[in-house]
Amino acid sequence: MKRKVLEMMMVAAMTMGLVACGGSxxxxxxxxxxxxxxxxxxxxxxxxxxxxxxxxxxxxxxxxxxxxxxxxxxxxxxxxxxxxxxxxxxxxxxxxxxxxxxxxxxxxxxxxxxxxxxxxxxxxxxxxxxxxxxxxxxxxxxxxxxxxxxxxxxxxxxDMAKEGETAVNWLADQGLDSYKVIHIQGVMGSAAQQGRSGALDDKVAAESNWEIVAQQTAEWNAEKAQQIVQSQIDAGKDFNVIYAENDDMAKGAVAALDAAGISHGVGKDVIVMGFDCNKWALEELLAQNWNYDGQCNPFxxxxxxxxxxxxxxGSAPAEKVVIMEEKGFDAETITQEDVDTYGI
Amino acid sequence: MSKTNKKENFWRGLVSNQLFIPIIALLLLAIINLFHDPTFFKVTMGLNNAGNPVLSGYLITILDYGSELAILAIGMTLVTAASGGQDISVGATIAIAGSAMLRVLCGGEARPTDLAAPVIVAFLVACIVGMLCGLFNGVLVAIFKIQPMIATLILFTAGRSIAAWINNNELPIVPDPKFGYFGGFIPGIPVPTTVFIAIACIIIIALVLKLTNLGLYTQAVGINEKSSRLNGINPTAIKILAFVILGLCVAVAALIKVSRLSTINYSVIAKDIEMDAILAVALGGNALSGGKFNIWASVLAAYVIQFLTTTLYKFEVSSDALAAYKAVVVILLVVFSAPTVRNYLSSLGKKFTSKKEVA
Missing domain, CATH: 3.40.50.2300 (Response regulator)
Structure with missing residues (x-):
């Protein structure tokens, strides 16, 4: 009997523990x-x-x-x-x-x-x-x-769609003869993924010299992005643009490029594009290892x-929907001041 | 007649050997790839961006990424054998151990300019943290008799928040490029470092199994806890030890994972890796209910799973559908390891050999 009571208490204590941990x-x-x-x-x-x-x-x-x-x-x-x-x-x-x-x-x-x-x-x-x-x-x-x-x-x-458009327009302005893009997507169905993918998909459909070499979701995960790009390199695919929908995935992609000895950045073989403007990502831009980073304004x-x-x-706000101003940074024009101001 | 028996025994031995399933799976994958695209097996020598010679190709990728899984499979096999359950908190404890490692390396700063402590110190701290997590799980399982899956659910849910808390939600970046060697290449050596780390772990566990009674005791506890206690083995200690060893494996895997990108992302690092590790144990033919085990089969199975993952990436299967394909493998495994199917296979072999004899 005593033992049973003890057991019950134990179980109760454990469940409490579980609940507390689950919550945190x-x-x-x-x-x-x-x-x-x-x-x-x-x-x-x-x-x-x-x-x-x-x-x-x-x-x-x-x-x-x-x-x-x-x-x-x-x-x-x-x-x-x-x-x-x-x-x-x-x-x-x-x-x-x-x-x-x-x-x-x-x-x-x-x-x-x-x-x-x-x-x-x-x-x-x-x-x-x-x-x-x-x-x-x-x-x-x-x-x-x-x-x-x-x-x-x-x-x-x-405006995620606008973020995508800004990035794709920037890419179009680079004036490459042909665009062979590895497109690394975020978690499918999220607003950021839809907006940023949509702009690129439209452009590829519209232009004859734009081509998607691979389109995969890495679910915002740097490790997965690294494996995806690694797989493309192992397959001997030819590409000249990495369009990653956030900075982490761009970082993973770059790790794969580095290991394979493929040069990337300003004036190099592969253009690297990321989003979110993490401070470390903007520093990569400043060092000209990456080419472009699109802002997603958290402020x-x-x-x-x-x-x-x-x-x-006492008055109503002028506009119901306020769309924040968001920039895109180019490695050739970014300054230390930009990194300090806009890096997150 | 004796010849038939020999053949029969050979066939039986083959089917019942634990290495049978992983080897068949490996051959199957190799054949599929060979027919689809023989260049899959091409390995080339090139220079990486740091100017060092490196080997590259799908096979190297498999060795590279399979190694971290193999290390985890070692610990997971012991846990499975001793406790008859699986640890599902591996991914989360990798986050915790990795976070502790970064905390020591970067001294709590997000963007340090120098290492605050040598890598070896940080690694030892990560080992201690990993072993503490293992101890926590082990105590819950062995002393409080909680189902391993439920006990490890605690760290599975809370672990990533703990990892974030260790570094105050910062995502520190290790400034020293040398730290990247563990998950990449050491200059001058064209084989991924992870392979050497995995070999080191395999040698250590082989020595431990050879020189101590750990293997025998673990098996005894897994098969029958009561009778092993009657024979003077302490099941509680053996179970806790299994979880602590897994904790050590986790710390090694964390070193590789964190080193790959020299930083961490608490919510996604080593995500779902526990499922692959458990799958490796299952594919290795180990009894998931505890008892009999074969670490080499698990290690081989870990590389087979990475082979499968890499093959799927090559076929450009959408990466969020990878889990579905692995589920198919699990179903096949469960069916094949069912006693009825195994018996049928052995009897099929019997028929086959005796028919041949008649002819």
């Missing part, structure tokens, strides 16, 4: 539990300081997801501080249902603004309706959702701040 992985900080205690703690402090702080609840994806996300999170954290007049709570998850739960929690906590980078485009209608009924302003950042426009006040997004905080100021001033 998805990075949601147990969206409901932790955030509520966070908000309580901060509200207590704020009543002491001043009652004028604007209360915002920020729902984001896991900052570990990528360098982009880390920069995005750091940018938001730097903007929404007490010094800038905000009382911010953060919730992180890569799962839509956990994000929705966090949103409900924020609505209960009666935040003034709900900032959202949704994990998935679908499923947000009812919770955003609740927010609207409670008089909470909703601002989407980074990612758009499939919901009626009336449910949110503004959305600040990147939405200042745009959001502006919109909140507008709404607080």
């Amino acid at each position: 992985d998805s990075g949601d900080a147990a969206a409901t539990g932790d955030t509520s205690s966070d908000t309580e703690a901060t509200t207590e402090e704020t009543t002491e300081a001043s009652g004028e702080l604007i209360k915002v609840g920020i729902i984001n994806n896991d900052p570990n997801e990528s360098g982009y996300r880390t920069a995005n999170d750091a940018d938001l954290k730097a903007m929404f501080t007490k010094e800038n007049g905000y009382d911010a709570s953060f919730a992180y998850s890569l799962k839509n249902d956990e994000q929705i739960q966090a949103a409900q929690q924020f609505i209960q906590d009666d935040v003034d603004y709900l900032l959202l980078s949704a994990a998935d485009t679908a499923g947000w209608d009812s919770v955003l309706q609740d927010a609207k009924d409670a008089g909470i302003h909703v601002i989407l950042f980074d990612r758009t959702i499939d919901a009626d426009e009336s449910l949110y006040d503004a959305s600040i997004v990147s 939405q905080a200042s745009y959001i701040d502006e919109i909140i100021k507008t709404i607080e001033g």
Whole structure:
């Protein structure tokens, strides 16, 4: 009997352990539990300081997801501080249902603004309706959702298709006789992949001297990209452009080129293109090892701040959908200043 | 008559030999590639961008990438044999060990200009971290009697976050190009370094198995824990030891993985590698429920799996569909290793040989 009780306790303890660990992985900080205690703690402090702080609840994806996300999170954290007049709570998850739960929690906590980078485009209608009924302003950042426009006040997004177009136009301007492209794609179906692939696919279909040597998804993974390019080299394929849809994959591709003794960069055999403007990637550009890097702007905080100021001033934001300005960097013209300013 | 028996025994021995399935799979893949495109087997000598001579070709790629898998297969085979279950946290613990290694190498800075510590120190730290992770899993399995797959689920889910936390979410880049040698080439030696690392691991485990009773004890614990205890073997210690050895293998694999790109990405490094490692154990004909094992069959199977992966890449199978093809292999394996099918195969051999005798 005693033993059975002990066993039961053991099992209970283990399951608890499992639950706790599972939670910490998805990075949601147990969206409901932790955030509520966070908000309580901060509200207590704020009543002491001043009652004028604007209360915002920020729902984001896991900052570990990528360098982009880390920069995005750091940018938001730097903007929404007490010094800038905000009382911010953060919730992180890569799962839509956990994000929705966090949103409900924020609505209960009666935040003034709900900032959202949704994990998935679908499923947000009812919770955003609740927010609207409670008089909470909703601002989407980074990612758009499939919901009626009336449910949110503004959305600040990147135009992935334009990022792709800018990159492909740059490539076309290089004036090569023929373009033989190894196209390394991100996770299939993601907005970034669709936008960046679409522009290249259109161009290849339209021009006779453009050709895709290989088109494979490496799922944003440098190791996979390395294997894919390695396989093309082993097969003796002829190519002169690597079009990788993010910096990590471009790095993997370059590792394969280096091992095979294929020169790359400005004025060399193979043109290397990446996206996201990681600082280390821009440094590769500066060293002329890569040729092009397209920006995917993670710095939405200042745009959001502006919109909140507008709404607080009593007027509606001028545009519902704000598309951020994004650049493409050329290895021949990039400066150290660019690296410092735009590197993430 | 005795001749028939000999032939029969030979056939039986062949079918029941653990190396049978991986060798058949290897031959099958080799033949398919030979007929499809003989240049698959071409190995050429060239210079890499650092100006050093290197061998290149599909076979070299297979040796290169298969080696890290072979190292993991060694540990995974022991874990499988001792505990009758598999460790699914291998990929996540590679992230943890790799992250610890970078933390020591870069001293917590994202972009250091010099190494903060020698590579050997960082590697030893990674070994300790890997063994601690193995110890954690081993204790859960051996002392708390949790199913290995459930016990290792904890690190499987939490490991990558722990890895990110070790480096404060930074993605450090190792400044010293020499660090890249472990996952690449040492100047002047045209064979990938990973091959030498794998050979070293294989020699070490061979010596351990030869000089100690580890193999026998592991098998005994896997076959029957109670009777092995009655015979004076400590099953708890043997199981924990198996997980700790796997932890060491993980640290070596982490060194290779991190060295390949001189940096880390916590969410994708060594993603799904545990599945390949488990598949290697299965393809090696080891009993997945524990007991009998043959490390050499697993090591060979690891290279066969990389052969399959590389072949699929060559056929330009979309890389997100790779898992589906491997699933087909798993199904075939399960069917072939079923006792009924094996018996049928042996009886088929019997018929074949006796018919020949009549003729």
